[in-house]
Amino acid sequence: MAGLAVSYAPSRFPNELTEVEVKRDTSRCISCGSCAAVCPFGVHERRAGFNRISKPASARCIGASCEEMAFYCVNHCPRKALSLVESPQYRTLGDRRWTRDLILGTWKQAETGIPLKGRRYEIGDSGGGFDCIFFHFPKEGTEARSGRAGEPISTELELNRRTGPQVSIKVPFYGGGMSFGSVSLTVMLARAKAAKACGTFTCTGEGGYPDALKEYDAHMITQVATGLFGVSEETIQRVKIVELKYAQGAKPGLGGHLLGDKVTPEVARMREAVPGNNLFSPFPFHSVYSIEDHEKQIDWIREINPDALVSVKVSTARDVDMVAVGSYYAGAQIIHLDGSYGGTGAAPEIAKKNIAMPIEYAIPKVHEFLKAEGIRDKMTVIASGGIRTVHDAAKAIALGADGVVIGTTELVALGCVRCNSCESSRGCPRGIATTDPELSKLVEVDWGAQRLINLYAAWQQELVEILSRLGMRGIEELVGRYECLRYAGQSPAKGTEVRI
Numbered sequence: 001m002a003g004l005a006v007s008y009a010p011s012r013f014p015n016e017l018t019e020v021e022v023k024r025d026t027s028r029c030i031s032c033g034s035c036a037a038v039c040p041f042g043v044h045e046r047r048a049g050f051n052r053i054s055k056p057a058s059a060r061c062i063g064a065s066c067e068e069m070a071f072y073c074v075n076h077c078p079r080k081a082l083s084l085v086e087s088p089q090y091r092t093l094g095d096r097r098w099t100r101d102l103i104l105g106t107w108k109q110a111e112t113g114i115p116l117k118g119r120r121y122e123i124g125d126s127g128g129g130f131d132c133i134f135f136h137f138p139k140e141g142t143e144a145r146s147g148r149a150g151e152p153i154s155t156e157l158e159l160n161r162r163t164g165p166q167v168s169i170k171v172p173f174y175g176g177g178m179s180f181g182s183v184s185l186t187v188m189l190a191r192a193k194a195a196k197a198c199g200t201f202t203c204t205g206e207g208g209y210p211d212a213l214k215e216y217d218a219h220m221i222t223q224v225a226t227g228l229f230g231v232s233e234e235t236i237q238r239v240k241i242v243e244l245k246y247a248q249g250a251k252p253g254l255g256g257h258l259l260g261d262k263v264t265p266e267v268a269r270m271r272e273a274v275p276g277n278n279l280f281s282p283f284p285f286h287s288v289y290s291i292e293d294h295e296k297q298i299d300w301i302r303e304i305n306p307d308a309l310v311s312v313k314v315s316t317a318r319d320v321d322m323v324a325v326g327s328y329y330a331g332a333q334i335i336h337l338d339g340s341y342g343g344t345g346a347a348p349e350i351a352k353k354n355i356a357m358p359i360e361y362a363i364p365k366v367h368e369f370l371k372a373e374g375i376r377d378k379m380t381v382i383a384s385g386g387i388r389t390v391h392d393a394a395k396a397i398a399l400g401a402d403g404v405v406i407g408t409t410e411l412v413a414l415g416c417v418r419c420n421s422c423e424s425s426r427g428c429p430r431g432i433a434t435t436d437p438e439l440s441k442l443v444e445v446d447w448g449a450q451r452l453i454n455l456y457a458a459w460q461q462e463l464v465e466i467l468s469r470l471g472m473r474g475i476e477e478l479v480g481r482y483e484c485l486r487y488a489g490q491s492p493a494k495g496t497e498v499r500i
Contacts, residue, residue: 005197006113006457008041009450010060011415012442017093019104020063020084022056022073028081029053035073035082041112044073058087062108065116096125097341098408098418102388106455110413113454115390115462122391129341129360130392132488137469153464154474157403159241160333161378165307167240169403170199171460172475173393176342176384176407177223177245177313179207180230181258181267181279182422183411183433184440190448191410192216197449198456203243203405206256206281208270209235221311224301226255227281229271236304241334244297246284247315249338249356249385256281262425262435295330302331309333316340316362316385321369328370328379337362339385342407359385360399367400367480390459394466400480413455414448 022043031052035044041060046053063084066072074082094100105121108114123131157172175191182205189212195202196219203221204213208230213220217238224231225245236242248256258267258279268275288294298310311334312327314320324335339359357365363383370376383396384405393404411432412418421427428434431442467475470484478484 006454007450008112009447009454010042010111011107012444012447013059013415016059016107017089017104017417018059018061018063018087019090019101020058020061021087022058022061023083023085024053024056025081025083028079029077030079032078034076034078038071038076039073040071056082060111062112062114062116063104065108065114065118068117093417095418096127097386098388098412099124103412103418106389106409106412107415109458110451110455113457115458115465122389124388129358129386130388130395133360133395134486134488135394135398135466135470135484136486138471151473153467153472155460155463155467157475159380159403160309161380162333164309164333165240167309169201171456172397172403172463173387173406173456173459174200174221174403175202175410176405177203177205177221177243178407178411179205179223179258180210180270181207181262181435184431184435184443185210185212185266186440186443186445187411187414187432187448188213189445190414190443191452192220193445193449194452194456195219197453200456201241206230206245207258207267209238210270214238223313225281226283226285227271227279229273229279229281233304236301236308239305239308241309241311242301242305243311243313243336244301244332245313246288247313247317247338249315249340249342249359255283257423259423259425262423264425264435264437267435291326291330294326298331311336311382313338316357316359318357320357320362321366324366324370324379324381325373325375328373328375332379334380334382335366336382336384336405337366337401338405339383341386342384356385359383359387359396363396363399363401364480364482390462391466393459394463394478395485397475397478398481398484402476402479410452410455413451414443 033046036046043057043060044053094103101120102124105116155171157169159167191202192213196216201219201221204223206223206225206229209222220239221241221243222235222239223243223245260276260278263275263277265275273279288297301310310332312332313336314323316337316339327335339362340356370379381401382403382405383401387393387404387406388409396404414432415430416432422433425434425436431439434440472478
């Protein structure tokens with residue numbers, strides 16, 4: 001990403017889980033230092049005052065992806081003393097949607113800013129949805145014949161297609177709502193700092209707008225949710241985008257729930273609540289039961305901040321296409337579709353699997369309905385709920401979205417192991433989804449921001465390559481291009497290789 005300062009940001013844990021273990025045959029090694037000289041990630045190190053190379057720091061290795069690099073240490077060892085083997089801890093990680101390869105791949109991209117190659121870093125093992133959808137790229141040379149090969153490729157996205165202020169982002173994705181209380185303030189600050197560096201946005205969630213975020217006002221989205229926690233005219237006036245959250249895809253119809261052990265005095269102050277008490281967000285807004293009520297609520301936001309864009313976040317119910325049209329006529333600039341597989345480990349599985357529509361179905365449904373109404377070019381469609389990789393993001397755009405929102409992926413980039421203990425303040429072993437003062441220290445703001453900057457840079461680089469292979473020169477050219485996609489029927493991760 002042009003102008004973006006990518007730098008190495010290794011895990012803060014000394015014995016991090018990793019795919020590979022770097023083995024050194026000490027009977028062959030002569031401690032020549034060739035491996036330490038070529039490895040940019042510090043896997044091999046000759047410490048000052050020691051004649052021998054230290055034990056390989058396997059957690060820093062990017063694994064098989066390194067084999068294609070000029071600095072691959074195994075090829076540089078003159079004594080053939082180095083090898084890569086699978087780590088015995090590798091099999092302990094992941095699930096069908098977030099496989100071990102997707103988790104480790106996200107970690108490595110956040111460490112290095114380098115996109116990882118290979119199908120296992122692109123899809124999971126769910127057997128459906130994005131895991132069975134693939135790009136159908138033109139044959140080699142098609143792009144050159146188009147006469148556009150020398151043109152720059154733009155990933156910039158304009159968020160307002162109606163009258164009012166023009167707001168754009170440099171990449172077609174931004175951070176989803178994670179409230180103060182669900183995650184720590186340091187995580188919120190790291191996300192905000194990364195959003196500013198990358199020219200995009202991140203969302204406060206429904207837990208209020210901490211004063212520490214004022215420095216990042218130009219890159220923050222403030223959320224007005226059903227509980228109205230921490231909402232004031234002052235917080236609405238601070239931002240360029242206000243998000244009205246009517247429902248979350250992971251738990252539509254259920255509202256929100258923050259357990260009492262996460263409601264610290266600081267969280268309670270921000271939410272104007274009592275420390276230690278469970279907090280509930282009702283469903284729905286009890287002042288909104290019609291499009292007319294919806295319009296009045298948007299007018300209320302505009303009265304307070306006429307320069308703000310209004311985004312409407314809704315779950316993907318069966319009539320989500322009608323909801324999108326209604327939001328357009330109520331005056332919203334952005335419709336944010338949140339599919340069923342979003343949310344952190346605090347979202348109940350029974351809701352995620354049985355209520356809302358998967359985002360892969362909802363996007364084209366809304367896209368086509370807006371086209372039929374003649375208003376698709378006036379409404380920005382943003383998708384979330386199960387976007388794990390840049391390939392998921394690109395597929396969502398090809399299905400009809402203009403851009404995407406990511407949430408869990410950012411937490412994984414910060415070291416989340418997907419243990420699904422997000423609802424408990426002391427349950428998060430990585431200090432991410434916690435309000436515990438001691439655990440929160442495990443995430444340092446600058447380190448977290450750099451990890452996210454690296455991830456965004458890797459995503460943007462891979463997105464440019466996808467557009468290039470499709471012969472496109474702007475992200476807007478990919479919107480609704482169904483013909484660029486193929487459905488495999490069965491995930492290659494489960495045994496069927498798809499050749500495209």
